[in-house]
Amino acid sequence: MDKKVWLTQEPIDPNNCIEKVTRNEAGAVNTFIGTVREFTKGKRTLFLEYQSYVPMAEKKLAQIADEIEEKWGNTDTAIAHRIGRLEITDIAVVIAVSTPHRADAFEASRYAIERIKEIVPIWKKEHWEDGTQWIGDQKENTSYDKKIPSEEEMYND
Amino acid sequence: MINVLFFAELQEAAGSEKVDVEADGLSVNELKTRLKSTFDLANLDNAMTAVNEEYSNEDTMLKSGDIVAFIPPVSGG
Numbered sequence A: 001m002d003k004k005v006w007l008t009q010e011p012i013d014p015n016n017c018i019e020k021v022t023r024n025e026a027g028a029v030n031t032f033i034g035t036v037r038e039f040t041k042g043k044r045t046l047f048l049e050y051q052s053y054v055p056m057a058e059k060k061l062a063q064i065a066d067e068i069e070e071k072w073g074n075t076d077t078a079i080a081h082r083i084g085r086l087e088i089t090d091i092a093v094v095i096a097v098s099t100p101h102r103a104d105a106f107e108a109s110r111y112a113i114e115r116i117k118e119i120v121p122i123w124k125k126e127h128w129e130d131g132t133q134w135i136g137d138q139k140e141n142t143s144y145d146k147k148i149p150s151e152e153e154m155y156n157d
Numbered sequence B: 001m002i003n004v005l006f007f008a009e010l011q012e013a014a015g016s017e018k019v020d021v022e023a024d025g026l027s028v029n030e031l032k033t034r035l036k037s038t039f040d041l042a043n044l045d046n047a048m049t050a051v052n053e054e055y056s057n058e059d060t061m062l063k064s065g066d067i068v069a070f071i072p073p074v075s076g077g
Helices: A012-023 A056-071 A102-119 A151-157 B006-016 B028-038
Strands: A005-008 A028-034 A041-050 A078-084 A084-087 A093-099 A122-128 A131-135 B001-008 B020-021 B048-051 B067-071
Touching: A012 A028, A012 A078, A012 A084, A012 A093, A012 A122, A012 A131, A028 B001, A041 A078, A056 A084, A084 B020, A093 A102, A131 B006, A151 B020, B020 B028, B028 B048
Parallel strands: A005 A078, B001 B067
Antiparallel strands: A028 A093, A041 A084, A041 A122, A078 A093, A122 A131, B001 B020, B048 B067
């Protein structure tokens, strides 16, 4: 697969993302792995379902990789997000960022996951022990009052 | 004809992933009003709108062939 950002129904191998960003100029590859948690504030999750608007989600993931390059420079970013049914401990997302020095790699990975939670059209449906619910706005600081994302949320700076 | 896509809770509320609407020349806001008269979409106003895979504004004008997606608050990661 040539794509550096992609959605898949299959389990994600983190090495896949790491290999895509490994290069001679990089002294650091930071990898973030998001997994399915069993308990949220004492409530038990049985399994999860992720749904996505795939073509737009891949575009927005690519945009995040571009934003990282603009902000830190000399970066390479790979992001894979799984969709469909996921069991507890399954990997939902893998982000790998390579940079010449470690500080940038840490910061950029953090940036990538926060941006995913803002602009990438992927939704999580929780199948709790006592029912189901689509989860929105995990960041809990995004205002939808204006009915559209702010310029900052759409394009960032 | 405008292709309208629903996701997550809006998909369940609309009972459909996709509907075609005769809405050429309408704004996003006018399309939303029309959809709300047909479907029980109480949360439509909490959603963002994307036209042809880019986030758009309420006053974006629509033309035949556009794909309009309503994007409830996202929760990837």
